[in-house]
Amino acid sequence: xxxxxxDTFLRALRREPTDHTPVWLxxxxxxxxxxxxxxxxxxxxxxxxxxxxxxxxxxTLQPLERYxxxxxxxxxxxxxxxxxxxxGLYFAEGEGPKFERTVRDExxxxxxxxxxxxxxxxxxTDAVRTIRRALDGRxxxxxFSGSPWTLACYMVExxxxxxxxxxKTLLYKRPDLLERILAVNAQAVAxxxxxxIEAGAQAVMIFDSWGGALADGAFQRFxxxxxxxxxxxxxxxxxxxxxxxxxxxxxxxKVPVPAIxxxxxxxxxxxxxxxxxxxxxxxxxxxxxxxxRARVGTRCAIQGNLxxxxxxxxxxxxxxxxxxxxxxxxxxxxxxxxxxxxxxGISQFTPPDNVSVLVDEVHRYSREQRRG
Ligand code: CP3
Numbered sequence: 001x002x003x004x005x006x007d008t009f010l011r012a013l014r015r016e017p018t019d020h021t022p023v024w025l026x027x028x029x030x031x032x033x034x035x036x037x038x039x040x041x042x043x044x045x046x047x048x049x050x051x052x053x054x055x056x057x058x059x060t061l062q063p064l065e066r067y068x069x070x071x072x073x074x075x076x077x078x079x080x081x082x083x084x085x086x087x088g089l090y091f092a093e094g095e096g097p098k099f100e101r102t103v104r105d106e107x108x109x110x111x112x113x114x115x116x117x118x119x120x121x122x123x124x125t126d127a128v129r130t131i132r133r134a135l136d137g138r139x140x141x142x143x144f145s146g147s148p149w150t151l152a153c154y155m156v157e158x159x160x161x162x163x164x165x166x167x168k169t170l171l172y173k174r175p176d177l178l179e180r181i182l183a184v185n186a187q188a189v190a191x192x193x194x195x196x197i198e199a200g201a202q203a204v205m206i207f208d209s210w211g212g213a214l215a216d217g218a219f220q221r222f223x224x225x226x227x228x229x230x231x232x233x234x235x236x237x238x239x240x241x242x243x244x245x246x247x248x249x250x251x252x253x254k255v256p257v258p259a260i261x262x263x264x265x266x267x268x269x270x271x272x273x274x275x276x277x278x279x280x281x282x283x284x285x286x287x288x289x290x291x292x293r294a295r296v297g298t299r300c301a302i303q304g305n306l307x308x309x310x311x312x313x314x315x316x317x318x319x320x321x322x323x324x325x326x327x328x329x330x331x332x333x334x335x336x337x338x339x340x341x342x343x344x345g346i347s348q349f350t351p352p353d354n355v356s357v358l359v360d361e362v363h364r365y366s367r368e369q370r371r372g
Pocket of ligand 1: 025026027028029030031040046073074075076077078079096097144160207209264345
């Protein structure tokens with residue numbers, strides 16, 4: 001395995017100096033790319049695509065062929081974990097993810113078990129290994145999982161939800177039962193992320209997409225406390241081969257594996273999120289990055305936060321919006337780090353050329369900022 005040709009993303013997460021601000025995009029492999037749609041069609045379904053390491057590898061690399069992104073993200077889904085728990089994930093056309101079985105009562109909770117990442121989720125670790133080989137050291141590979149709370153939302157609701165009525169009913173009526181689900185999820189997520197790290201993931205990200213749906217107080221108890229338990233259990237280093245002068249493996253060294261926690265709608269709780277021991281907090285577009293930087297201080301790096309819909313504008317406006325995000329953060333200084341990203345996943349209606357413009361402007365303008 002070659003050493004990394006571009007480690008800017010990992011350096012920013014470690015809050016070390018970089019010559020530009022690294023950029024990648026949530027859902028960078030997805031339906032806005034015609035080549036993704038072609039592979040998905042060949043796969044027959046989104047789930048088949050996730051479950052084939054070769055095709056998952058192919059779509060992971062697609063955005064990197066088009067754009068000089070600074071990181072790759074494993075192509076998979078957060079719902080592979082509850083699927084591996086036997087809940088029967090399926091995608092109804094145009095309706096998003098659904099589960100055949102929900103977890104809402106004592107009996108269903110008692111049936112829950114932590115899946116073995118080496119068995120039920122073997123296709124994911126196989127994909128990680130396949131992608132690392134194909135990347136050949138170009139950029140780092142990010143592994144990911146949903147947070148215990150966000151996974152519980154889908155498990156209890158049986159799919160997406162606009163009001164979270166079922167899980168909040170459980171939360172208020174039977175908090176003990178919800179906490180049993182969260183405890184299983186925390187074990188499952190930690191084992192799953194550690195398996196991805198062992199297979200080659202060079203950073204991991206926890207998506208707490210629905211943390212922001214919780215009341216203050218409930219967020220800390222039902223989301224953050226369980227994400228903290230995951231972060232505490234992560235094996236945050238991996239063995240990387242060291243090459244000798246002849247280009248052959250000459251031993252190995254331990255390298256850190258940073259962890260990013262992204263809570264959509266979590267802007268009010270930034271300091272508390274930064275305190276759970278992660279290396280970076282992801283923020284959505286409601287947050288001012290300069291203020292976020294002041295609040296987080298030197299505890300963590302920050303990832304974000306362009307409104308994905310800014311990519312629907314004309315190229316000049318896309319460039320201006322990218323500069324506004326970089327200006328809001330300011331030039332990274334001692335003990336701080338910024339990874340440019342969107343504030344949530346890229347829209348399937350994004351013109352692909354605007355992504356070129358965005359990545360170019362982040363690279364160009366962040367270099368200019370560093371020159372003063
Ligand atoms: O970022 C990447 O490129 C990696 C791939 C990735 C996907 N899902 C692929 C996907 C990642 C990191 C996810 C995470 C995910 N999945 C989250 C957390 C992030 C977030 O968006 O808040 C959530 C909540 C899910 C659950 C999920 N999967 C939903 C709600 C949907 C349907 C929404 C939609 O856009 O249709 C999915 C399907 C899904 N996951 C798609 C992709 C590319 C679209 C499926 C398709 O090809 O039809």
